Amino acid sequence: MDNYLKRQVYDCLLTWTNHSEHSTLEVSGARQVGKTYIVNKFADEQYRQKIYVNLLEFSGEIFIEHYNDLRREIKDGLSCENPVYELIKRYRPDFVDSDDTVIIIDEIQESAAIYNRIREFTHLLKSDFIIIGSYLGRILNKEFKYSAGDLDSIEIQTLNFEEFLIAMGKHSLYEGIDLYGNSEEAVYEELSDLYKIYTSIGGYPAVVLQYLKNNSIDDCQEVLLRIIKLFINESKRYFQDILDEKVYDNIFSCIARILVKEKKEFEKDSFSEKLQNIVVKDYSSNVSKMSVNRAVDWLSSSGIIGFAGKLPECNILDFKAKSRCYFMDVGLTSYFLMHIGCSEADIAGIVNENFVYLDLRRRIGHPSEIALEIPAFATLGNGEIDFYVKTIKGHKSYAVEVKAGKKNSKTIQTVLERNKADFILFAKGNTHGGIADNVYTIPIYGIGKFLF
Template identity: 25%
Template sequence: MLKRKMYEKLLDWKNNRGQHCLLIKGARQVGKTYIVREFGKSEYKSFIEINFLEHPEFKIIFDGDRSAETIFKNISYNIPNVKLVPHKTLLFLDEIQKCANARTALKFLAQDERFDVIASGSLLGLAYGRDDDKEVEEIESIPVGYEKPIMMYPLDFEEFLWAYGYGKDTISYLKSFYDTKEKVPEQINEKYLSLIREYIVVGGMPEVVADFMENKDFSRVQEIQDKVLASYADDISQHAKGSEKVKVRSCYDSIPRQLARENKKFKYSEIEKKAAARKFGDSIQWLSDASMVNICLNTTTPQLPLKAYEKDNEFKVYMNDTGLLMALYGFTTKQALLNNKLKGAAKGGIYENLVAQMLIQRGYSLHYYKPDDNSELEFVIEKDMEIAPVEVKAGNTATVSLDRFIERFGSANAYKVAGSNVGINGVKLTIPHYMVMFL
């Protein structure tokens, strides 16, 4: 079993849930179902799983009277050998988008408090009415205030290190250099720069990581990633509405090209000549709602709150998993990156995608800053009640844009993320790529 941070979050919810059911969102294949099963079997005397995709006949449990008493009676009628042990049972409602009545019933299950309830499903971020799957039902009443939504992402780099066998003490030792702003011993630094390159290629999809840790075979990595990408393509064809199917797929397929340009701002013309937001804007939103991509918006003013100064017509689009981006680039590009031989603008886009993914996993929202003077900062983040600029370098070149930003705005903290070691120059802290996990 891969160790996941989500497990601790589930434990925290169990111990402090109050009148809340947990609603786990996230892209397909990030391990939502697996982690809940392991949690339920390990932490509860009784674990009941209802998957509405595999067993649509169980929808009848939530028909009619939606009181908790009736629902639990219906469960006992319809599921053989079920054990409902008060305060020691976890009910897992998977693929809940297939049963609108079950989603509505979360309110009454939460109020009842006798049994813990977790719900999850594919593409839960899609607004009802935007999903073309005829089996996805529109909710009569969303249980606002009674469900606690939480996002699950692919494995982050720290979880990748756990899978490799690196423990808490090793990672704490590594973090000490980030905290003290001292250089990491060169041999150790090179080791982790090599490991972050492996993480870029393998990515964080659990099935891919688990197979890689067992076999250390990059050909098998590519095969499993291709399978994940095929499932994403199936999701688009099944869930995007009408003519949006082709447009959503075209937008998704364009991302590797968009990130390989020097200017990585998303351009509709990269999809179709003279195309505009009017045609493809909804498709980008669909991909974001499906958690298949991460959107990074330009901000006109690097001040709190960044959301107040967003330019929603200027943005970058990153893949939700850098390993999937590498799979689209192909095996030869993976080889070049692993050997640190890759050159050109595509390399910069790959490292930007990596940092975007790591920042999202750390809980930051994504913004970049591009004023009119042609300089650009890949990311600006809200950290410690300040705006902190982050410039990303695939190698270790000069930080012209970051230096201009510091000079103009006088930042208290600024970060250069590069393929180098830790270094400090005034307020500018240089950190190697892998240390974004501590940011």
């Protein structure tokens, strides 16, 4: 079996390398999302010479030794017109500085000294530079400085549903589907079945490859558990003082419980306070609010969780950040909801909402399609709207309601009556779609194809 999973981010890498300005590219993302693999594949296919350094491996140790030796020699009086060229040449004697050479430095978070030299690398060489990192440690280390200018960035996530369909050889179904009921019944049913698989296993590349190997969801969850344990173990070396191990191991389950229990009334307490209350109640009475805040920021910076804001009374100017939290992979959502004992109905509803959240978050990134810093839900009277969207170009507003079945929300019907939104969008798990005036209904798996 070919282990290559086609990723849409490849086109972003092509756009960067064809850009007229010469800049270093920073590729970031959570652990195990395929950053190293896709960057190396891209480099192998698009450049004549690739020089790869991994700061967590032997190659990185040798590279750092050359850096320290050269730095000491220059301080002792060595005349060196181009120290960056000299460094790369010492590491790789066959190095040719040209626009057909790319230098990749992986696990950049392991060396503040190298990270802080990024601008010099770009200025002093013709070669392209790509740095890869997962933010582990960098947000806590004050030695890391922001490299202003000469730095482009790409964030890699787990496979989205469309990429999953490409891996499954079913992308043509997705491309041809009509969101409003005009495709064949069998097409909707097959995409719905594929969506159920995807939301059960998520999009971590290793998990998707495992499913392609033997179609076993149980085996996929075993791979997912290994990824979770890897992240926890790597995180602990930066957090000796933050939480005891038992609390840290269970913080994901605490977040899952909040998704189920605490979806409303955040005006009194922040998300971190809700999390702290559950942590203290269930695991440890010695956990401070500051510790929980640091843990939440850590999980967010590491690409494990993402935040949603809140718009009281659908007022886009009354934006309240960090009012809700979602996992950045629906496989994680399904896994932890299942392991805290949620019912199938609760799991389906929350996973569907998480799925839509991730799609809206993608649309906020460059080039932005929708407004606000992060996706947001809204309140209206005593009710709640799953997401509230306002477009950048058309300035149109949408109240988005996510449903696992056919039932409609009473609150969402009030939105149009009170002129709180221009359109209603129902994203449902049990529909072929349809349009009635300014109310759109689409299959939830088609949210990525919907044009706001």
